[in-house]
Amino acid sequence: MIGYAFMGRAHSQAWRVAPRFFDLPLEPRMGLLVGRNEAAATAAAGRLGWAEVETDWRRVVERDDVDLVDICTPGDTHAEIAAAALRAGKHVLVEKPMANSVAEAEAMVAAAEDARGSGARAMVGFTYRRVPAVALARQLVAEGRIGQVRQVRAQYLQDWLADDEAPLSWRLDKDRAGSGALGDIGAHIVDLTEFVTGERYVGVSGMLETFVHERPTAGNSDGLSSTAGTGRGRVTVDDAAAFTARLSGGGTAVLEATRVAWGRKNAMRFEISGSTGTLAFDFEEMNILHHYDASTPARDGGFRRILVTESDHPYIAAWWPPGHGLGYEHGFTHQAVDLVEAIAGGHDPAPSFADGLHVQQVLAAVERSSTAQGAFTAVGD
Numbered sequence: 001m002i003g004y005a006f007m008g009r010a011h012s013q014a015w016r017v018a019p020r021f022f023d024l025p026l027e028p029r030m031g032l033l034v035g036r037n038e039a040a041a042t043a044a045a046g047r048l049g050w051a052e053v054e055t056d057w058r059r060v061v062e063r064d065d066v067d068l069v070d071i072c073t074p075g076d077t078h079a080e081i082a083a084a085a086l087r088a089g090k091h092v093l094v095e096k097p098m099a100n101s102v103a104e105a106e107a108m109v110a111a112a113e114d115a116r117g118s119g120a121r122a123m124v125g126f127t128y129r130r131v132p133a134v135a136l137a138r139q140l141v142a143e144g145r146i147g148q149v150r151q152v153r154a155q156y157l158q159d160w161l162a163d164d165e166a167p168l169s170w171r172l173d174k175d176r177a178g179s180g181a182l183g184d185i186g187a188h189i190v191d192l193t194e195f196v197t198g199e200r201y202v203g204v205s206g207m208l209e210t211f212v213h214e215r216p217t218a219g220n221s222d223g224l225s226s227t228a229g230t231g232r233g234r235v236t237v238d239d240a241a242a243f244t245a246r247l248s249g250g251g252t253a254v255l256e257a258t259r260v261a262w263g264r265k266n267a268m269r270f271e272i273s274g275s276t277g278t279l280a281f282d283f284e285e286m287n288i289l290h291h292y293d294a295s296t297p298a299r300d301g302g303f304r305r306i307l308v309t310e311s312d313h314p315y316i317a318a319w320w321p322p323g324h325g326l327g328y329e330h331g332f333t334h335q336a337v338d339l340v341e342a343i344a345g346g347h348d349p350a351p352s353f354a355d356g357l358h359v360q361q362v363l364a365a366v367e368r369s370s371t372a373q374g375a376f377t378a379v380g381d
């Protein structure tokens with residue numbers, strides 16, 4: 001595993017826990033943690049459960065005793081590390097967004113195609129697909145329980161940059177992050193709503209905005225928060241992104257991603273209205289899925305609140321009795337389980353690098369549309 005901060009901790013937890021709760025066909029062994037500072041990486045490896053430490057990922061991806069490379073670093077490193085690992089015949093799990101540009105994502109797809117012959121599998125870490133209530137929503141749409149998808153509304157709202165003095169971090173640097181709220185959290189709701197509907201965005205009309213153009217440089221950072229350093233620097237990404245979109249099945253969508261919405265911490269929500277019903281989800285109540293079924297008589301109709309903790313709900317059988325809910329970290333465990341099962345079963349995991357490339361194309365279309373004052377822009381052109 002490369003990188004050991006926010007996602008490194010979440011993925012380590014997943015690798016530790018997955019074989020203890022799920023009956024896996026292969027036992028993952030947590031071999032090497034890669035970090036550029038040896039002392040800090042050694043401390044992290046001890047805490048997180050990794051056997052050895054390396055300071056340069058290049059020395060790791062070709063080792064004979066490494067089968068899978070888990071990339072938990074900022075976006076500017078993803079393409080190079082993933083391509084090198086795939087060339088060496090290793091399976092790859094790369095965090096989202098898959099890359100910082102469409103060109104990088106295309107190169108990663110080509111590397112994954114070339115590596116297919118050696119049996120290497122490649123997957124992107126859109127972990128919210130693995131929240132049981134989200135996976136249930138997908139099942140219900142596929143079963144026709146809301147009919148034909150007509151309208152998608154999705155929001156991903158955070159507030160960790162709402163304070164004008166919140167410091168810069170790599171997430172505010174276009175060279176390192178690719179984009180701001182758009183790629184960091186907008187990418188999630190693009191993937192998630194396509195996953196749930198089984199459809200693709202084919203065109204967008206978008207608007208990006210940066211409200212705070214200069215911030216203190218960062219001292220130490222941990223997760224999404226940083227302490228301020230002594231200088232000041234330029235913000236080179238968007239604070240907020242909004243776009244409307246057309247879906248491949250004829251439906252329409254309204255999506256919004258922001259890191260400056262005071263009071264909203266990790267409010268990732270979607271509501272999908274079809275010809276015969278609606279599904280609604282909010283990550284801040286992640287064990288709940290709301291379903292409105294229009295075939296129920298109006299007299300006793302209304303949204304039903306499904307507590308997604310029954311053993312026949314996705315992933316739940318491995319966990320706790322009904323009502324004993326799951327949390328943020330469980331999605332990462334489910335991701336590890338799904339990847340190990342795909343590797344052992346000899347099939348491609350999802351989301352694939354091709355899926356990651358498509359998300360990147362949607363993000364690029366939103367950027368082009370925003371530059372063109374919101375002109376409707378086809379995805380992939």
Ligand SMILES: NC(=O)c1ccc[n+]([C@@H]2O[C@H](COP(=O)([O-])OP(=O)(O)OC[C@H]3O[C@@H](n4cnc5c(N)ncnc54)[C@H](O)[C@@H]3O)[C@@H](O)[C@H]2O)c1
Pocket residue numbers: 002003004005006007008034035036057072073074075077095096097125126127128184222223
């Ligand atoms: N799936 C999710 O829900 C989710 C949530 C947060 C972040 N992410 C993604 O995960 C990735 C990492 O984000 P994070 O929040 O963990 O960032 P972070 O800043 O918390 O951690 C990044 C880690 O990468 C290391 N690193 C940076 N460059 C490196 C290099 N060249 N070689 C080795 N190590 C290097 C840093 O030292 C640090 O350990 C990003 O792509 C981000 O978008 C995904």
